[in-house]
Amino acid sequence: MNMIRLKNIYKSFNSLKVLKGISLEVTQGEVVAIIGPSGSGKSTLLRCLNRLETIDQGTIEIEDEILATEGADGRCQYVREDKAREICYKMGMVFQQFNLFPHMTVIDNIVEAPMVVKGIKKEVIIPEAEELLKKVGLFEKKDSYPSRLSGGQKQRVAIARALAMKPDIMLFDEPTSALDPELTGEVLKAMRQLAQEHMTMLVVTHEMAFAREVAQRVIFMDYGEIVEEGTPEQLFNNPIQVRTQAFLKSML
Amino acid sequence: MEKILAMMGPMMDGANVTLQMFFITLVLSVPLGLILSLARMSKFRPLSFLVETYIWLMRGTPLMLQLLFVYYALPLIPYIGIKLPDFSAAILAFVMNYAAYFAEIFRGGIQSIERGQYEASKVLGMTYVQTMRRIILPQMIKRVLPPISNETITLVKDTSLIYVLAMNDLLRTARTIVQREFDMTPFVIAGVCYLAMTLVLTWMFKKLEQRYAAYDE
DSSP: OEEEEEEEEEEEETTEEEEEEEEEEEETTOEEEEEOOTTSSHHHHHHHHTTSSOOSEEEEEETTEEEEEEOTTSSEEEOOHHHHHHHHTTEEEEOTTOOOOTTSOHHHHHHHHHHHHHOOOHHHHHHHHHHHHHHTTOGGGTTSOGGGSOHHHHHHHHHHHHHTTOOSEEEEESTTTTSOGGGHHHHHHHHHHHHHTTOEEEEEOSOHHHHHHHOSEEEEEETTEEEEEEOHIIIIISOOSHHHHHHHHHHO | OHHHHHHHHHHHHHHHHHHHHHHHHHHHHHHHHHHHHHHHTOSSHHHHHHHHHHHHHHHHSOHHHHHHIIIIIGGGSTTTOOOOOHHHHHHHHHHHHHHHHHHHHHHHHHHTSOHHHHHHHHHTTOOHHHIIIIIIHHHHHHHHHHHHHHHHHHHHHHGGGGGGGTOOOHHHHHHHHHHHHOOSHHHHHHHHHHHHHHHHHHHHHHHHHHHHTTSOO
16 A cells, blocks of 8 residues: 655745655655755655644655645635644654753643544553553653753654554654664664554665665755665665765765 | 831722722733733734834833823713723723733734744644644743733832822822821831832742743743
């Protein structure tokens, strides 16, 4: 089953063209890593999937439901707000800056959206949230405020918070880039575990080792285009494009 | 001593007027200020422009002028003009004025919340109203407590302006007695009353800030 289908996505910030005709399909259970230099448009691509950015042209389909497509006038048309919101919360997202709610404890961060958005009762969602916290190894922190946690712990809470909405797809926007190097391991471990459970994942990352080990497909982006894609072996061992070769060399 | 006791009756009546002005203005202008701040940040340009102009008018003219206008000039406007009793006129002028100041304080607080908070809420499927009510406004309150505390204490003392409508608040009552008896004691009593009121407020805001200190940002 196709989880994500992008056709010919264009996106500009004023005169700056950030995405220039991106097409991409992601199937169920697939883990896709997106790599590329900063400014290549990889984060923007991810943010276009759940309407954090709106596209100018092209079609976005999530689980065979149209989120945005070209209208009769050739301009991009989004579906109605409530419909769009319903489509988008099937995708959980983890941010570089965590974006936890600082005024809520860890457990309240996790149960907030299921209660408010889905109307799930507190006594039903609390045990689920506690399970998720055990899974990311933070059960004992459930009553702490986010400011008391390390970066790695915050990011694991953010993962649990996203999972509490029972998403079909998880989007990771440079989840380890704001972390001290010794803390990236615990976050990558949680992500690796998700991949093993066949979660569909789209990961924008600078962690080449993670992309190589966990992803089934690696996409290299530069200047708003997909330059090259393939299995990790193909892309990391035998890159075809000159730009890919140069980028990989610079990452060593 | 007997003389002071005789003063206390009218003084307490005056304090009662002052307190009523204070509480009614506060209770009405805080929610109105919140609504105005949201309207001021609206993406619908005519609305935000309208509110911006309103705030400019309210902050750009003396509160005393606004008081006089509502009481004396409003009844003269054709069709919509109404003659309000002095207390209602004073409340209307104070609420309109204070709501403008509160609106700007709230706007500053809301705009200081990081964009990531909106993004996280949106990605989790929350609507604008849910995001504001559950995520943004609770965090805003913590940040605006110091300026709101300032403004509230100023309001206690600003209520003394209603003397221009010949309303007998704490200060006007004191002045009347001073002028009649040639005794300065009522001024001292009035000062002590204002200090007591602001002391209670200071203490309450301190408690509130302590409650919000449960989390850091």
